[in-house]
Amino acid sequence: MVVHSAHLSDSRGCHLLLIRLFNAFPSIKHIWVDGGYQKGCIIWAYGVLGYTLKVVKRLSNGFSILKKRWIVERTFAWLSFSRRLAKDYEHNPKSSETHIKIVMIRLMLKRLL
Numbered sequence: 001m002v003v004h005s006a007h008l009s010d011s012r013g014c015h016l017l018l019i020r021l022f023n024a025f026p027s028i029k030h031i032w033v034d035g036g037y038q039k040g041c042i043i044w045a046y047g048v049l050g051y052t053l054k055v056v057k058r059l060s061n062g063f064s065i066l067k068k069r070w071i072v073e074r075t076f077a078w079l080s081f082s083r084r085l086a087k088d089y090e091h092n093p094k095s096s097e098t099h100i101k102i103v104m105i106r107l108m109l110k111r112l113l
Contacts, residue, residue, distance in 0.1 A: 001100060003093040010036030015044065022049045032056050034069070079103055 002017040014037045021028065030052045033041070038055050045051040056069045079085050082103045085096075 001097060003096040003100070005093060010034065011039040011041055014041040018045050018049055018051060022051075030054065032069075034072075078107060 002013065002020055004013045004016060014033070018031075018041070021031075029050065031045075031054070033053050033055055035055055035057055037053065042053045042055075045053050056066055058069075059066070079100060082099070085099055085103060
């Protein structure tokens with residue numbers, strides 16, 4: 001997970017995310033991504049890191065469940081239950097990342113107990 005400022009587009013922010021992912025999990029080779037990562041990320045990720053990025057596209061304008069995309073949307077919904085993450089209160093991206101980690105740890109602990 002990488003939180004960056006709003007002036008960075010997804011296609012530019014993907015470099016930060018993929019480099020962090022490569023450092024943590026170098027054995028990953030195939031990644032499903034949103035359509036925002038299509039510009040420049042697919043070629044860069046394969047050439048520099050050896051990742052194969054597959055874009056999960058919407059099938060229609062209406063509601064339809066896409067397997068890989070639904071996982072991400074569901075996770076965003078879980079995060080929005082936290083009062084601190086419901087709005088963007090943070091000025092520092094690092095504190096936003098920390099709050100997301102805290103909420104996810106809390107969710108995992110609730111499921112274990």
